Amino acid sequence: ETGVTQSPTHLIKTRGQQVTLRCSSQSGHNTVSWYQQALGQGPQFIFQYYREEENGRGNFPPRFSGLQFPNYSSELNVNALELDDSALYLCASSLRAPGTNYGYTFGSGTRLTVV
Amino acid sequence: SQQGEEDPQALSIQEGENATMNCSYKTSINNLQWYRQNSGRGLVHLILIRSNEREKHSGRLRVTLDTSKKSSSLLITASRAADTASYFCATGRLNQAGTALIFGKGTTLSVSS
Numbered sequence: 710e711t712g713v714t715q716s717p718t719h720l721i722k723t724r725g726q727q728v729t730l731r732c733s734s735q736s737g738h739n740t741v742s743w744y745q746q747a748l749g750q751g752p753q754f755i756f757q758y759y760r761e762e763e764n765g766r767g768n769f770p771p772r773f774s775g776l777q778f779p780n781y782s783s784e785l786n787v788n789a790l791e792l793d794d795s796a797l798y799l800c801a802s803s804l805r806a807p808g809t810n811y812g813y814t815f816g817s818g819t820r821l822t823v824v
Numbered sequence: 825s826q827q828g829e830e831d832p833q834a835l836s837i838q839e840g841e842n843a844t845m846n847c848s849y850k851t852s853i854n855n856l857q858w859y860r861q862n863s864g865r866g867l868v869h870l871i872l873i874r875s876n877e878r879e880k881h882s883g884r885l886r887v888t889l890d891t892s893k894k895s896s897s898l899l900i901t902a903s904r905a906a907d908t909a910s911y912f913c914a915t916g917r918l919n920q921a922g923t924a925l926i927f928g929k930g931t932t933l934s935v936s937s
Contacts, residue, residue: 751912
């Protein structure tokens with residue numbers, strides 16, 4: 710539907726474990742951002758990557774980390790999972806560089822449940 | 825923390841009626857964007873309005889922006905059942921490393937036939 714693919718769609722993990730979420734952006738989309746959306750809330754910015762380098766970070770602890778690859782794919786890694794990490798994780802990409810007036814294309818998200 | 829607040833939190837209307845959602849924000853912005861989200865899935869970009877624009881149209885959507893009041897509104901005319909979704913405003917700031925979209929909590933719109 711949107712050209713941004715996230716995997717897996719659903720995931721259940723145990724507290725303390727580590728998880729890797731993946732995102733495949735459209736070709737040419739050099740900017741990718743990750744968001745966390747708790748139930749009933751708006752998305753919260755985790756961090757952004759531009760041309761494989763972190764380009765900004767929201768109010769999330771260091772156990773949230775990411776990578777962006779040359780093939781326009783990216784990863785979100787979360788270590789030492791906590792129950793409050795249960796949320797929908799959204800990847801968003803843009804053709805334009807950060808700081809431009811341009812909308813983002815979002816993936817359908819990964820629903821993470823921590824038990 | 826969340827920058828914007830949408831009002832109302834929930835809105836129920838009949839097909840054919842107009843739906844108006846409002847958004848207020850706190851800091852200076854360079855653009856404001858509206859997104860739609862169906863049933864906890866991904867967000868779909870609807871419209872972007874720059875800070876030097878006051879009104880913008882796209883199909884049945886009309887967005888206004890009042891930077892003096894730090895507010896925006898989204899009007900959906902002639903609503904359809906398929907418009908049932910959550911709507912979020914998001915503010916974007918330029919000239920900052922790592923420009924992020926700051927979202928509000930959203931308005932849940934229900935359109936019944």
